[in-house]
Amino acid sequence: MSDSVDRKVANMPEELALPRTNGELVFATPWEARAFGIAIALNEGGTYAWRNFSEGLAAQVAAAERAGIDSTYYERWLEALAQLALAQGLITAAELNAKMADLEDDHHHHSRTKRQSGVVKPLLGIPDSF
């Protein structure tokens, strides 16, 4: 473990050399940006105190590191967000699963439609940049 830890720090300058905005790579993928924005927007809308999210994130980070799970920072962030939304009763697990299944079906249907007719149907009004 300590070898890989040392190697990570030794590699810092290379990480710093990644493409940057404002001096730093901000988000690696569009979903990371959305997951970030959802957590902040819910807090700023008064849905929860920042500490509640922050502690949940720290717990996700600690659990992953204890278990040696090589998840990314934003995967842990997303898990903290989902767990908090469930714990606060903002959504239920059943709703989340159903929505993921809906979007998945829509995606398949969407792909078929596209192949057949070239028509693209928007997904539930979610912006294209999503």
Add this chain to the structure above:
Amino acid sequence: MHEHPHNDPAAKTKALEALLVEKGLITSAAIDEVVKSYEEDIGPMKGAQVVAHAWVDPEYRQRLLADGRAAIAELGFTERQGAELVVVANAPEVHNVVVCTLCSCYPWAVLGLPPSWYKSYAYRSRVVREPRVVLGEFGLDLPESVEVRVWDSNSDIRYMVLPERPKSTEELAEEELSALVTRDSMIGVGRAKAPE
């Protein structure tokens, strides 16, 4: 991706956003605004302005060290999430460095989002245990006579380092000074740049 939709973070994020929007808890426009501000506007150049102002204005420096949150507000910057901002000043005999050992707390208003290494297990665990070694890996070799202070951020208190003003910068204007202030110098893993 299609075989494991429940492990797909993109799908899960999309589902979360759609549900929360349907329930009226957030709007996609509010999320867009947050993302845009962090991608395009909020970044370490704001902290650099704060530092340069503190270098040229001793009274501002005092206010900054006494109440960081109020002092950055004077320049139009607001630390979000209601967090306190504590600014710690480097001096010839004291060097400060900032970490968040639990996750990634960071003074967003003045530094933007943290670099990836700040969030790494390696940095979070090692900078507390062996700060001089870690600083050395960043190219910052401090003499034994310099005391190193490590500040552990949390959800209520975020830290920023006020680096020392480089030598031979007496003639520079505030804007030129701010160009010498690096993000790393405000985390404490580097120094402000020397003038060219």
